[in-house]
Amino acid sequence: MTLQTDYIGKPTNRVDGPAKVTGGAKYAAEYNVPNMLYGYVVSSPIAKGKITKIDAAPVLALAGVQQVFSHENVPHYAFFDRSYQDEIAPGGSPFRPLYDAEIKFSLQPVALVVADTFELARYAASVLYIEYEEVAHETKLSQHIDDAYEPGTGKTGYQPPKSRGNFGKGWKEGVAHVEAQFSHHAQHHNPMENFATTVEWLGDKYLNIYDKTQGAFNSQLLVTKIFGLSKEQARVVSKYTGGGFGSGLRPQYQLLLAVMASLELERSVRVSLTREQMFSFGHRPETMQHVALAAAADGSLTGINHFAVAETSQFEDFTENVVGWSGMLYDCKNVALGYRLAKLDVYTPLDMRAPGAASGSIALEIAMDEMAYAAGLDPLEFRIRNYSDRDQAQDLPYSSKALRKCYHEGAAKFGWEKRTAEPGSMRDGNLLVGWGMGGGVWDATTKPATVRASLDADGHLTVSSGTNEIGTGTYTIMTQIAAESMGLPIEAVTFVLGDTELPESPLQGGSWTAASVGNSVVEACAALGEKLLKQAQKMDSLAFKDVKIEDVQFANGQMRLRSDSTKAMVLRDVVQASGEGKIEAQNAKEKSKLAALKPPKYSMHAHNAVFVEVKVDPDLMTVHVTRVVNAVAAGRILNPKTARSQVLGSVVWGLGMALMEESVMDHRFGRYMNHSLAEYHVPVNADIHDIDVIFVNEEDDKVNPLGIKGIGEVGMLGVAGAVANAIYHATGKRVRDMPITVDKLL
Known part of the structure; x- marks a missing residue:
């Protein structure tokens, strides 16, 4: 039986569709971890001025309220001392939440109330007493x-x-x-999914951070730089994003507040922004x-x-x-x-x-x-x-x-x-x-990206990259490219993304993901194909002796000669003969063909x-x-x-x-x-x-x-x-x- 293995350019259903319609797809605020606390952001009612008084005592007296963080008691982390730059930060001095008493814009976060339940945190935030001194603001562009x-x-x-x-x-x-x-x-972007971060405390400052973002590595870069953590201590996961449209390119302040609270309280913490607060940034x-x-x-x-x-x-x-x-x-x-x-x-x-x-x-x-x-x-x-x-x-x-x-x-x-x-x-x-x-x-635009391709002994191909999926179809098109590259049915391919433990890839934005990650999938699969060929040449078969990779094609779940399709080996047999559970390869980002595209000779x-x-x-x-x-x-x-x-x-x-x-x-x-x-x-x-x-x-x-x-x-x-x-x-x-x-x- 001949299997369909030509997928590029064909209308293909979303491979992540079933997970989305059945609730299997988890978003940042849906990761339920044990012993979790909830943070609620308090926003400034004025556009410019300063905080003159915060009276947190009545709120802290409420049973179940764990802490009220403000500029008066925040820990002395790096982002409270100096400005920072994330991957796409514009020039200037980026906003630092809870840094001091100064108010720079309306709805600015001025406090974080952390409690045992979301409802309690929200109530406590509503009764937190803060006094402000307001000064004249300028918000009219025409003037x-x-x-x-x-x-x-x-x-x-x-x-x-x-x-x-x-x-x-x-x-x-x-x-x-x-x-x-x-x-x-x-x-304003107004994606369906509000911004949220769930931080899972694993002990000894090791964190799993589930973040609403268009770039898991960007969030990780910011967190490690601000809090002095290693990449191993700050794993960021973003498997699904409910719309971004650019709002998730830059890490938002709830990420920093959630990580800060988790490190201070040594507990898992979730911070979710309201729809109103979605108008407080970007x-x-x-x-x-x-x-x-x-x-x-x-x-x-x-x-x-x-x-x-x-x-x-x-x-x-x-x-x-x-x-x-x-x-x-x-x-x-x-x-x-x-x-x-x-x-x-x-x-x-x-x-x-x-x-x-x-x-x-x-x-x-x-x-x-x-x-x-x-x-x-x-x-x-x-x-x-x-x-x-x-x-x-x-x-x-x-x-x-x-x-x-x-x-x-x-x-x-x-x-x-x-x-x-x-x-x-x-x-x-x-x-x-x-x-x-x-x-x-x-x-x-294209940007160098890294992809890993792994074929197991059952003939199933897993291709992985830390890129994100913001609803554009990344899971699906990468699966198509990988399936066609290795000559496998699409059901035999899984594309994994959205995790900083995976090979590094750029932010998803600028309309560059399909080209950047897609071409890297081809490169990773080509590298895997070379390893499979070398293994085949070790086996008891003269068909592939002295054969070069250019002389081989992958189709119908097989590796076969272009000149004679009857000379073929089943891919899963090649893996099984290796004695390993899988054969895998990864493209070299710095040596990829994408990296060689500059300087441009064409527009x-x-x-x-x-x-x-x-x-x-x-x-x-x-x-x-x-x-x-x-x-x-x-x-x-x-x-x-x-x-x-x-x-x-x-x-x-x-x-x-x-x-x-x-x-x-x-x-x-x-x-x-x-x-x-x-x-x-x-x-x-x-x-x-x-x-x-x-x-x-x-x-x-x-x-x-x-x-x-x-x-x-x-x-x-x-x-x-x-x-x-x-x-x-x-x-x-x-x-x-x-x-x-x-x-x-x-």
Whole structure:
């Protein structure tokens, strides 16, 4: 019987699906360990000032309350003495919880109450008496544009955007001009799983730390550095993550508080944050943008000017690439780019799905739509006329770029040719119909990763890496790659992840996990194949004598000669003959093919084109997005089923950014007021209609050996801009302040 062993590129069900739907998948706050205590964080009600008094005695008198930690009694660990840097910390001095009496932002953690039960800890936290001295705070970005400054490169890897040519000259050469201001408010990630850490005390400062994170090794790095622990003493486990979207890239303060409490009390401790407290750290920063475009009579761009000012905290410089994409997506010789930061009394912003690009693409794509009208061209035709075949920002050729295919295939699927140009000219009964488009570009990044492959005597392959799974399908696609690499049925393969005792891998973010870990899986399996071949050559068989690994293929659970498939050995027989329980191998991260990709000779990016239909009630000005077609060029698609789900999620995010999502700040208090899922509006089932995802064929033998480009973020780009453009086409009203709510259309 021939077994299916070709899995890459095939729609495959999630291998972790059964665990998730049956409750077998455990999240950070679901690890129940014996003798556990519960910590509840007390948050500051003011945005700036200092604590003048804490009276913990009545709380400590409650039966079952074990301790109240605050700046007055915290242990003298490293993070209370000096600033620290985790893997993605921006420049500056990171926030240190419970360090001193100073209040830097609203909802800042000021105390941790630890008790025998969660309910008791929560009650005790609610009655803990704290006095504050409040001082004036600044949280309004628009009032600090003149104070904005250019961030330095520092340790963050941030590089200022590069201008080229002479924009002033290009502006004068243009016969059509567009100049406008754009803005969007702060947005919070709001994953379904709240942040939590369960610390299991094993004795003698040995800890098992179950953390909500997008990078177990990042959490471990921080804990070992802060508390002076060895890696063996601070094992971090994160098998499942209930959504991250960037919020889990940086370890959050509940991790430090839980570890601190466990070490001090020598007990297991869990600290979980509430939904309100999820608004106390990290967010997509509020950003204000200026875009100016000039075009010649034939519609070709003669000048692009894109300038942005974004918020950051008083203690760190958080930077994004907001404007850089405008220097590469379209063909133009004269490009002026600028980016500045304004310090406010808020927590440091944090990467949020397609950071920088999601914000910048809104302004650019709306401006491109406006310019298409000014130039008298169809928005699609205008983009095609300004198509860039080379990355002018880096002055490099693309490893591959199928954006033109995205335009054509997406437009054909959508029926774009039926669009009439005049705003308000299309109707469905009483409803105004609008068609708009947008697009985007995202880095195709790879990072060296380590993977171990082990084949046991039963013929079962276990492949492991410390990478994370945030719901994107990592368990599944890595299982597919391993199964095909070793010629085994997918049922005979297990992929293990999310544990610092496994081989080290990078954070899951930036759309680099599939390429980084996936290619390393191939390398580890290749190393395993060489060991299996050597063992086969020791056995009583002449078939593999003097055979090289290039002459062997793995298929149907066998190792066989490429030249003669009848000469084969069953893999489990090879392992059994070794006398060992398993044969295993690991790729060398520093010697991997991924590590050899730098310095880049090519610009490596994924692209997409989005087409959107809206229907608007002319009396109520309510907007419904009734159709979306998203055409994505992202290299080799490992699993069309899970990949489609990622793009569907990206589109929903884009719709939320366009129509609903904003963290509403009451500047009198310096606090986000809609800090709940009831009031922080995101799209739900009733808001979502037809979404078609097209994966445009794109082969790329330069980006990495498997030809993979990430898709988790590129699918979001252009969506919000396309919605805004469709609303203009339907109503004739141009809105440049996101989200586009009813009041802005009435």
